Amino acid sequence: MKIVLAPDSFKESMTAHQAVEAMERGVRAVVPDAHCVGVPMADGGEGTTAALVAATGGELVAADVHDPLGRPVRARYGFVPAQALAIVEVAAAVGIDLVAPADRDPLRASSAGLGELVRDALDRGARRLVVGLGGSVTNDGGAGMMQALGASLRDAGGAELPPGAGPLARLATLDLSGLDPRVRELTVEIASDVTNPLLGPQGASAVFGPQKGATPDAVPLLDGALGVWAAAIARATGRDVAARPGAGAAGGLGAAFLAFFESTMARGVDVVMRAARLEDRMTGADLVLTGEGCVDAQTVRGKTPFGVAQAASRHGVPVIAFAGRIGEGAEVLYDYGFAALVPIVRSVTDLPTALADGPANLQAAVETVFRVLTLRR
Structure with missing residues (x-):
């Protein structure tokens, strides 16, 4: 039997x-x-990494990265050497549990730590990535992640933008010439049940921003900043992802994965079932x-x-x-x-x-x- x-x-x-x-x-x-x-x-949320590591015979590894406020944190993710596969939950590096409620501010929280985690996986030889979107405290559309991977975001005066979603309102130039070339070789499966677009009344800022500490006054500022970011992405990549279903997942990290990586997005449980065969x-x-x-x-x-x-x-x-x-x-x-x-x-x-x-x-x-x-x- x-x-x-x-x-x-x-x-x-x-x-x-x-x-x-x-x-x-x-x-x-x-x-x-x-x-x-x-x-x-698992269905793409908490427990995805542990489930897939167990199902694939992989291992849990750790990397020293920075949390959404720039503080050192040790984040764990899964790695399956035989498949050159890394399994990452964004919450490991930019999760809401990493920031005390009184300190949550999506205008300044950065997804850079997730970029550091992806870079560590690339250093280990990852060529495939399963990423579970959910539980983030950031709302920067993945800008911090891309900066950590070598992209340059500059204002009109040529200065590099500081971390967070707020400064994106001043973004004038998105330069991808310094982007880690391995990013373009990485295939990504995005596990997410969120279908919200990046912008507007159903977007990342309006729907999920308040959960991350955004005040009513901050929500339109966040949405406007992400609008500037989306326009810069379209100019730099030729991919207009703002209206794509799921682009608003995890504070706009969905948009970044869809724009800068060779990626597909699917229902979380489907991604996990496929990876676990x-x-x-x-x-x-x-x-x-x-x-x-x-x-x-x-x-x-x-x-x-x-x-x-x-x-x-x-x-x-x-x-x-x-x-x-x-x-x-x-x-x-x-x-x-x-x-x-x-x-x-x-x-x-x-x-x-x-x-x-x-x-x-x-x-x-x-x-x-x-x-x-x-x-x-």
């Missing part, structure tokens, strides 16, 4: 890798000789197990269990989803090929206890399901 184990992390309870291990223990308690294929999953591993499977902390009506909007179920349906394999909580509207998932939705919490308890007991509860839930399946057989 071949079982594919493809869960996301259960937030604050267990990583995707730990969830795979718990599922496998539950399966083997009933079917000791089952062929279990573990594929830790999930569908190849489903060949010949009898059952797929997936799950995450909460499964509800929103799961159909590109969450990991939904993406896994879509892949499994293409192979005619039934899917069972496990979750810490089965939320409102989750029953809609039965219309999309799920065979069962199984809650893992075994008794009334408080949240800290439920989170701490997550791995044991998941193992027990999987074991129970397989006892029922064995009874039916």
Whole structure:
């Protein structure tokens, strides 16, 4: 019996890798000789690097970079030498958790640290990059990232612009002659579920800026500065990316990746599934197990269990989803090929206890399901 184990992390309870291990223990308690294929999953956000490192046999490496305020920080990313593949979550270098709420100011926060992280990956021999967009505290459209990779941004007087989105309003010249030539050889898969454009009422500044500390007065300043940046990008590259879906992701980092790299953008879970070769591993499977902390009506909007179920349906394999909580509207998932939705919490308890007991509860839930399946057989 071949079982594919493809869960996301259960937030604050267990990583995707730990969830795979718990599922496998539950399966083997009933079917000791089952062929279990573990594929830790993610949807492009937190946990993407860890999931893909586990799935590809890569390694976690670290680089000394600068955080959004220019302070030293050690950032980790994944590297798979055999595939010349680097796996980066932008939050590792420019994440909102790196800056205290009182210090968040998207007018001066810079994405330079992400550029330093990309450069470190290039130094290690990366020729492919999977980048998870999400959780950034910057709103500079990737300008800082490009400066760190060798681009020059100058004002009308010829002076290099300081970090942050605010100074982009003074941008007169974008010079790419000093850009690291390896950037043009790097192919990038962008994992993002955000479809917002760079500018306007649905753009990066208006929609996401307030979450990053932008005041109502700062939002139009940010949007105007990004408008100047977008125009400079179009002149320098011939690529007008401002209106592209996803250009506004991660404070406009989506626009920079689309403009300066040979890149494609896709739903986060699809990028992760492709990199982890999930569908190849489903060949010949009898059952797929997936799950995450909460499964509800929103799961159909590109969450990991939904993406896994879509892949499994293409192979005619039934899917069972496990979750810490089965939320409102989750029953809609039965219309999309799920065979069962199984809650893992075994008794009334408080949240800290439920989170701490997550791995044991998941193992027990999987074991129970397989006892029922064995009874039916």
